[in-house]
Amino acid sequence: MNIAVVGTGYVGLVTGTCFAETGNQVVCIDVNEDKVNRMKNGEVPIYEPGLELLFERNSRQKRLSFTTDLATGIQNADVIFLALPTPPGEDGSADLSYILGVAEELSHLITSYSVIIDKSTVPVGTADEVHKALAKNLDTNLFDVVSNPEFLREGVAVEDFLRPERVIIGTKSERAKKIMERLYKPFVRQGNPIYFMDERSAEMTKYAANSFLATKISFMNEIANLCEKVGxxxxxxxxxxxxxxxxxxxxxxxxxxxxxxxxxxxxxxxxxxxxxxxxxxxxxxxxxxxxxxxxxxxxxxxxxxxxxxxxxxxxxxxxxxxxxxxxxxxxxxxxxxxxxxxxxxxxxxxxxxxxxxxxxxxxxxxxxxxxxxxxxxxxxxxxxxxxxxxxxxxxxxxxxxxxxxxxxxxxxxxxxxxxxxxxxxxxxxxxxxxxx
Known part of the structure; x- marks a missing residue:
């Protein structure tokens, strides 16, 4: 497939590189011109074990490329991943301005059917908001919005992507479901599951998973502090x-x-x-x-x-x-x-x-x-x-x-x-x- 990945942070760059490794044509898009130039020159802007080898190989074999121009990057894309930052606001809520801003831009650029995929960790209901932003200037027959949360652990993100324990895909569209299934099939050949659900459930799954793990950590820290007091x-x-x-x-x-x-x-x-x-x-x-x-x-x-x-x-x-x-x-x-x-x-x-x-x-x-x-x-x-x-x-x-x-x-x-x-x-x- 032709894949566009908007955003080249930890999630975006690992996602783009690993999809290129399975033979897809991937264009990574970022507004940071200096960062894009560094990647074009073969420099990996983050430290992640195993990433540099795949990055170099797929760049050299022309399956992985980089641009600052959104229109150029999505020109032939079958799927467009949104791997953009969602920083917390002062009240703790996730800032969706980057995601919705790109969705607005895409509404003026898409000319043939594309699957728009929320890869960023986003609040429940974000897929609906992205759909609204796209539908402002775009026929709804030309796109589907899918929630596909990432479960990558920094330090082993490449391994997690290439051999996922599970893949979560939130969509009600049968057309999008078939495309996503084909996209992820090379990564689950050993039988690990792809779970399909509605978009809101997929969004909640990501938050629930991380919050549960954080709860285990905090609980154990409380136990440790009590252990010191009781010997x-x-x-x-x-x-x-x-x-x-x-x-x-x-x-x-x-x-x-x-x-x-x-x-x-x-x-x-x-x-x-x-x-x-x-x-x-x-x-x-x-x-x-x-x-x-x-x-x-x-x-x-x-x-x-x-x-x-x-x-x-x-x-x-x-x-x-x-x-x-x-x-x-x-x-x-x-x-x-x-x-x-x-x-x-x-x-x-x-x-x-x-x-x-x-x-x-x-x-x-x-x-x-x-x-x-x-x-x-x-x-x-x-x-x-x-x-x-x-x-x-x-x-x-x-x-x-x-x-x-x-x-x-x-x-x-x-x-x-x-x-x-x-x-x-x-x-x-x-x-x-x-x-x-």
Missing amino acids: ANVDQVRIGIGSDSRIGKRFLFPGVGYGGSCFPKDVQALAKTAEVNEYDFQILNAVMDVNKRQKQVLVDKIVDYFGGDITGKTIAVWGLAFKPNTDDIREAPAIYIIEKLLALGAGVKVYDPEAMDNVKKIFGDKISFCSDQYEALIEADALAIVTEWSVFRTPSFSVIKQLLKSPVIFDGRNLYEVDFMREMGIHYESIGRSTT
Whole structure:
């Protein structure tokens, strides 16, 4: 098929590249001229494992191309994916101006039947709004609007796209259904399901999935905080409840809160949808409150250790991205933690394998950026671990003890065993476990 993808963020670029990998002709469209030029020159603008290889191959073989011109990009398209940002407004509602603006433009450009696909995470009812925007200047026989939410995890997004657990497609149109089925058939050859439903149910499925996972995270963080007070070990609790098939093992790791481009925004948006529809979604409000407080936990541990005053102290921070294997810092707990440390008078030295360029745009010269994880420890009073990159899992503890002024680690991801830290003679505080 001929496919147009409007928007080249994490979702749009992965979507376009992976569809090109299965033999489709894909044009990716973005208003950012500099970004488009970089992609034309072979530069992948985001860090996502596995993406660069597919990007290079499909660009070289002319199946993947880029433009800033919407009319050119959709000229021969059978399907048009809208992978545009939906940032939260001040009230938590999703901003649909980008999506509806492009839909308005498309209403003047489409000349033959196309399937318009909402790939962005959007509130319930967005497909109807997109349909209205298109129908202002376009015969309704020339298009169908489909909801096709993405379930891509940053860090493994390419794998998730090529081998999806399931594909959700919301449409009442039989014509659109057949096209979408043909489009996704190469990705579900091992038998994973394609679920067809109405558009509003598809939109709700995406929000419900992310909000449920966020709820598991916040619940486990609450359990971890209580474990510290009663003398239980959250790792053992996690293993115990995770063995129950009704609960499952995933998303039970306590830490410093969730971040990223999806969970914070999607939970807010679903809560706002509930509010607009006069429903008091109490669990979601609690999830957001817990997550906000959890980002403060590591800061409180650091301040308490230093007797309530960290003025003049230097804290090394390992990990800036909201999760490993990405350079995405949107709603990253590390950003909140660094801001708090600076406000309390501490100096901060940081290292992250991929996200430092993005963080420099926020802090500039207010913090020190280091070339590797050990450089960050030099003359630091303590180490705070915020993102669980693999490179941090088995460091040289003898080097850590040598470089830090005192052997003090605050671990926001529970990377190390408490007993081992005790044997190493390191003051070690983690989440939901005893302090050495």
